[in-house]
Amino acid sequence: MSTQQEQLDYIERHLLQELLKFFGPGVSLKGHRVESANGLDGFMSALFTVHLDLTIGDRKRTEVVLVKFMKGTEEFREQSNSYIQFRNEVFAYAEILPAYENLLRMSNLSSEMVANWVPRCYFAKFGKVDGLGGGQESVLALKHLKGDGYQLGPRLTLRRDQLEAMVGLVGPFHAIGYATRILQPEVYARLKSGVVDMSFVSSSGKAGFDVSYRVAFDRFYEFYDRRKEQLLGDSDAGFAAAIERLRVKYFANPTHLLERIRTTSLSEDQPDNHFVTLLHGDYNRNNVLFHHSDNGQVDGIKTIDFQELRLSTTAIDLSFFMYMNTPSEGREEIFADLLNRYHKHMIEMLEQLLHANRDKLSDERVEQLLADYSFERFESHFKRYAFYGVMVVMHFMPCILGNETDCAELTRLFDTDMHGQAFYRLSLDIGGDVANEEVFKAVRHAYEHGYMDDI
Template identity: 20%
Template structure:
């Protein structure tokens, strides 16, 4: 797909021009006489915040049918250009079609249930201006204009932010469970693959390369290397198999639509007048999957929480909110007890290995040198050295000193 260069790390498709934007705004505002006067294009995310798509912010000036001038800002999400290695890797996962399906078919229904049956006026996600299936693109309202913000991915989330996310996540999961109850099978076929599934292992080179980089990074710490290097070699061999196993659902599991990629930059907070967060929106539904909500918790806890937050306590908090939401929605299915759900959570524990060892290092990367899916897949020595450096930062080494013994004590580093 042809591109227009926005900056060194960001490209936008050439079709994202004045004529295209004007046509979409005319439809959205139901104004055939709307005239686009100016269009500015700039990156919407910083380096290191998005690896599966291109986010572009467009600033527009337009004149409506009454000749009134307006300024507005929107976000446009597009796929990687076809020549990017990420496009080849991501295509079998169907992430672009899945997210378009979410915004056209699922999220509006969830929003309606939220308003009508829960009476909650707060948003769960941004409104959609346009969905373009031909170009695999989505145009959103820019929630930053309504004072929504993305939290600092390096500092991660504090207790208050975490509980707000879990409250809204429980509602999201409950809404999806009810929608599936009303329309049985709506999710089973279209939402059957996340990072791990029975259809493709496209992410395998990345997962294995990252764990190998972790092993290399421990070479300058004799104690850690001696204790964990041998076990981590087994993780390299089995990571895809064990994570696929964690995705499997059992007969009595509570199952719903999961976000699938729930970490700091895939949510936006809004503060109240006292500077405290009182709402959070979820964004980026490319990896949404029909599975146990425990995978969302494992992934979220091991990529986005500050170190002093107790995971077991947060599982309890989430469960309380889930039960409240399901009861309010008059869900007729089986509602898991806390004991049942704690077991469900623990049975997905290996998902934390992938989140904490494979994705977290790039999520916490703040250097000037760009990290990308292509660099994660590469076999070159330069890229292998770069991956190992990701684990040697002060913040990542601190995480490893916490995660390694924790995972080892749970038996997650042993053959299973």
Template identity: 25%
Template sequence: MDGALWIQQKLVPTMVAHGSFGKGSKQLVETTKCNVVYKAAGDDHFTSTILFINLELTFENQEPEVHSLLVKVSPEHPIYRKYVDTDALFHNERLMYMEFIPLVEEFLRNRQVDLLRELFAKCYYAESCAAYVDRSDIIVLEDMVPRGFTTSAERLVLDYEHCAVALRQLARYHALSYGMKNLEPSRFHAMVRKIRANNSVNSSSEYAKYFWKPTSYRAVKYLEGRQEMDQVTLDRLKDRLEDAGQLLMDLLAPKEPLAVLCHGDFCRNNILFRYVSGKPCDAIFFDFQTVKYASPAIDLSFFMYLNTSSELRSQHWDDLFGEYHATLIGTLAHILGCSVEELLQDYGLEAFQKEFVDHGFYGYMICSFFLPQMLADRKDRIDHAILFEKTLDEVGSVYAGYGGESASRHLADILKHLALLGAL
């Protein structure tokens, strides 16, 4: 069954019965329009297959309704689904849209705070669904493009304005966790306990030996070969990376009071910007498949090391960090109904700076395999459909050399910045 036929005959009736297009006694008469644009798993998103849908529905005794939807389904190949652990990924995204966001929406409504609509796309439906060509998971979201949201033109390095808009929105998102932890901790932590860890985040798995160690080691070797960092620091790094899997788990371990529900994959690829006169003014997040309860530095370090240049970091690091912190503490004060000054003891700038020093190496580790992919020309990018059939040892070797000297230089710049912060 092709995509359009499946949508008309299977998905739409299921969503109507579910109440996705409005609760009550709405009776679907017909699907008068169903235009489908298929986007295969690709360079920026390789854990899902994407369908963009323009849908027109006619309900009994009502005017036709038009909906622009983005449908995510798990990849078709069963071995590939196992390789990227789509069971955990789609479980987490469904948890976000069907439980966490409604929970926070109720929490904010009770406190008469209007914040949630600024952060997330509307979710129409999220469920396990085996009806579509052996695929078992589905997420249906509002397509935000008709509302003026789009990805940035620049694929990797963002300018100050884009970074500031993204970090202010991230701060608002993180503030939700602090607000709930303060006022409804039991409900918040009950939801957090439902998150599933991805297979790759396991110190005893083969990922640790054959993937994380070789990918994160390459910039250390690069710096050592060029004598661009003191040997004491380099030796310390090598010692830490001997058990890269455990190091990754240690960095992800939540520590109170600053642990938050992280986006988990916070980068340009998962942010849609809205523009006024060519300048970014708003942003929406999507792709919550790797959501995790951890340090806010998990989100901050990945974004600020993947999507900024070394020049921007040199000139505006404190400014961008300040944008994040000022928005976070202001939003939290609004949620809690208190002054910013009352929050400074627990949520002061220095506390978040220390948090970054303690956990910022996480951003380097993730960048060590992802940044080279983003740097590569389209014709040279890894074909994941072929790569997943290889052993992890072979995969790690491919990633450890991918992008050549240019990738190694970019990763080395990240280590230099971490050293400057005292994070190595």
């Protein structure tokens, strides 16, 4: 386990040289400074900002780099799945995104699309890192985006242009994953094999997912039982039965439902498993940065944090994004619009890639593939797995709706004593009934749209 001082030393003694290699010959380092980033930004990471004063010929240039390491004790890293998450994130930057860029280039399409989705990556390594302890470590150096005008969106509710920008990114991202499997099966197999499987169910029953979703279900059913008479109307018998069915099947082990959603779609006997590909896994407003034009509208978006990268149904990415980022008021209309927009962006990208590779595919094959990914088939598939997003809301929404002091304390307790009573108690209380009501609205929405039918 590397300490903060060891990480600082690594930056000074090793990483600066790696960064200079990225910028190429003729670039010299005239000065630099390193700052430690504190606060909520580094939930599972140790973050540093490195300011580089470079000279290229007779020109001076400043580059700002965000450096990300694993943090915490070995026990914390094991319980929080850090070893898996950081390895997968490095793999995303080092292998998956470059493979997607290559497919676009070979298809005579602009590979800049992928580069425009993420920060520039200067250096990515996982495993034994010279100069950084003796065990498994992770180093990721990315362009710091704030200097280019990128910023996080609102803490609570995104505007429509921000929501639309998010589906405009993730739809094509999924489409390139589908196209890689279709057009470059050997590349896809290599990428698939390089992603370390991250189960929601642990052998110990004490890992991060176990802790988080135990609290989430305890909290939801305490609120539901306490407020049932006010929450349910005379016509809610079916809804009440669905909530009880969820309790009977999964209250003892909430993570088993997450794992069922994650793995069922992977089965070869599923008729719609062509909707499986490589996912972002944590596609939420805290993991995207927006750039705005002079009139305040979004004209650029980049996503960060691929630590929850998974191979599963794209309904996981989409339902997570939709439930966590749409307001409960007006969700009906917004959901329908975003689902259509997502599919439009996805199918347009897929169609471009398939038509650009007509030498590999017959006209009949292209027509069949596009039919496989039709909106009707996608919508039916999404319905089967969309409750995943509600599960995330149960766990994460209370913290979002809590004040920043409580969120900071919850983060500290998760780092230091996730099994302690203080963490459990604050997890139950943060955000209060305002958060509980938002969670309940998400569950009701899911029921009304048939997303609880297969539970």
